[in-house]
Structure formats: structure tokens, C-alpha cells
Amino acid sequence: MTTRVSISRGCGRWLVAASLGLSLGLGNLAWAQQAPGPDWWTAISQDDVSTTTGLLLRNVDPNAFNKMGNPALIQAARDQSWKVFDVLRVTPGVKIDEPNAHNETALMYLSIEGQTQRAEALIAAGAQVNRLGWTPLHYAASKGRVEVAKMLLAHQAIVNAPGPDGTTPLMMAALSGNQAMVDLLLAHGADPTMFNLAHETAADFARKRKYTNLAQSLDDAAAQRQAERQLGVDSNAPAKLPDAGAPASTAAGSQGTPVAPPSKGTDDKSSFSRYFDLEQSSEPTR
Missing domain, CATH: 1.25.40.20 (Ankyrin repeat-containing domain)
Incomplete structure (x- = not known):
């Protein structure tokens, strides 16, 4: 009986320590975030939730951009890594409306991919429908x-x-x-x-x-x-x-505010931007 109690107490202390460590790890996300390495982007592309979660606990910045100018949430949508996407969406501090280098948001990618439920969940979390x-x-x-x-x-x-x-x-x-x-x-x-x-x-x-x-x-x-x-x-x-001579980067009704994409990131030829480049996309759904 004494042995069982000792084992039980020992396991209990281990679980408490593990829980505390997990809590501290999540708390650190707000103040000690690290730039992601290649393993981060590989985990996203492979829909590897275990590795992604582990890296988040090691304070990898979920809002950092890859070389194509995409933050992790958008890259997960582009890769159709939906398990990782779902983890990133609820990660503390993630910017759900952070645009990529072509001024696209995660909600735009979910919309073009037909992810209705995920898109609605993102809106519920604060994603902008109109922009x-x-x-x-x-x-x-x-x-x-x-x-x-x-x-x-x-x-x-x-x-x-x-x-x-x-x-x-x-x-x-x-x-x-x-x-x-x-x-x-x-x-x-x-x-x-x-x-x-x-x-x-x-x-x-x-x-x-x-x-x-x-x-x-x-x-x-x-x-x-x-x-x-x-x-x-x-x-x-x-x-x-606007008149035909007006700059193409100014949207009607925008009071003359330019809509130019951010300059960060290298050009991503597979982006849906630049008029969606539909000629390079898959055939339209009828």
C-alpha cells in the first residue's frame, strides 16, 4: 500500500511539473519568440502537427514570413495542411488577418479553396470579410x-x-x-x-x-x-x-487610398494574386 501511494504521488508531481512547463512554454510565446528555421516550414508543408506544436512550445514566431512572403497561417492554407492550420488559428498571438507579400489574407485562401467552415471560424475569430x-x-x-x-x-x-x-x-x-x-x-x-x-x-x-x-x-x-x-x-x-486613366492600384470608393501589396518576400509565381493569374490556376469549377 505504501509503495502504491509513493508511486501515485510521484506520478502526480510529474504531471504537475509537465503541466507547469507547458503553461510556461505557452506564456513565453508573447515575449521570447524565435525566428523559424527550415524545419518549421517543412512541418507545415507536411501537415505535421506534432513538430509544429513542439516548435511553438519552443517559442517559434507564428507570424514570421517565409521567403515567398507568406506567414505560417497562409502557408498552411496554401499547402492545404489543414491540421496545422487549425492549430495555428488558435495559437496565442497569431495574426489571423496578417497579409502576405501580395496583400492576400488567410480568409482569401480559405475562400478560394472552398473551406467554408474554416472560413466562418476565422471570421468568428475576427478576420475581415471586407477590405x-x-x-x-x-x-x-x-x-x-x-x-x-x-x-x-x-x-x-x-x-x-x-x-x-x-x-x-x-x-x-x-x-x-x-x-x-x-x-x-x-x-x-x-x-x-x-x-x-x-x-x-x-x-x-x-x-x-x-x-x-x-x-x-x-x-x-x-x-x-x-x-x-x-x-x-x-x-x-x-x-x-475611377476614370480609365486613374492608377490601377486605387480601388473605387476607397477615397484614393492605394492598394499596393507589401514589398516583403520574393515574388511567388504560384500566388493567386495579380488578378489571381487564373490562366495558371486549375480549370474553373463549373
Whole structure:
């Protein structure tokens, strides 16, 4: 009996010490963070939760950027390392809205990847749905992520938000060729008469990809909107975009605030930025 009590007390002291060490380790994250090494980024790319957690307990900075200009949370989303992403999201001190070198946020990546539940959890944690420049709704629309778009709209996403060159989510939906996405945005007030700095409408975007039927339906919707406007039926006038000669880095309605990406990090050719570079992305979801 005496032996059992001693063993029990010994185990209890060990557990207390281990718990204390864990608590101190988490507390140190706020004041003694270390720059991550190659093992950190390897663990993220391999969705290695054990190594990632261990490095966090050794005070690796979760907000540090890699050579492509991505913080860990965004890199995990890019790598589709969802177990690591979930750990990073709840890590003390992590900046969930920290943009990468191309001014993209983690929520934008979740939107383009169709991660509806994770995107909603990130919003609940404070991620911004609306922002200057490209928005999560643009990204969801570009790949026809209808369920993500529904969720973003439910969280007050601006349906006619202009990108840096005036491109709207409806234009991106047209480029994706996804009729359901186009219909969803139109039902929420997307304006098919709007045009970007290149004077292209959503119908023009559909024609770029030879989506003839979709382009025609958008032309019809634009004609109907114009007719309603002339009759004074439509109270939602389209947002005014900058003149064609205005800098492409200034978003309409942004009071002239430039939307230039940060300069940190080397150029990442696989980024969804620079008009999403959709020609280099996978084929659009129909």
C-alpha cells in the first residue's frame, strides 16, 4: 500500500511539473519568440502537427514570413495542411488577418479553396470579410465556391466591391464560368452594368473564356438593369469607378487610398494574386 501511494504521488508531481512547463512554454510565446528555421516550414508543408506544436512550445514566431512572403497561417492554407492550420488559428498571438507579400489574407485562401467552415471560424475569430483591394468574395467567385460565397454574403460581404482595377466579384464569377455563382451574386444585388478600368463588364469576362451562353445571360441582365434604371425602378445605382486613366492600384470608393501589396518576400509565381493569374490556376469549377 505504501509503495502504491509513493508511486501515485510521484506520478502526480510529474504531471504537475509537465503541466507547469507547458503553461510556461505557452506564456513565453508573447515575449521570447524565435525566428523559424527550415524545419518549421517543412512541418507545415507536411501537415505535421506534432513538430509544429513542439516548435511553438519552443517559442517559434507564428507570424514570421517565409521567403515567398507568406506567414505560417497562409502557408498552411496554401499547402492545404489543414491540421496545422487549425492549430495555428488558435495559437496565442497569431495574426489571423496578417497579409502576405501580395496583400492576400488567410480568409482569401480559405475562400478560394472552398473551406467554408474554416472560413466562418476565422471570421468568428475576427478576420475581415471586407477590405480594400481584392476581397474574400472575389476569391470565392473566381473558383465558383458557391457555399463560401453564401456564407460571406451572410456576413455582409460587399457584393459589388471593386478590386484594385475595378473588377467586381461578378466579373470573377463570369470568368469562372459558374452559372450558379453568377446567379447567386445577381440575386444579392450584383450589378452587371459595372465595368472595370479596362471598360470590361462581367459579360466581357465570360466572353474571354468563350462562355457564350453565360455572356448572353449577363448581357440580358445588364439590359434589364438599364431599363429598370431608366424607369426609375432600380434604386441601387452602380458604384462609380475611377476614370480609365486613374492608377490601377486605387480601388473605387476607397477615397484614393492605394492598394499596393507589401514589398516583403520574393515574388511567388504560384500566388493567386495579380488578378489571381487564373490562366495558371486549375480549370474553373463549373
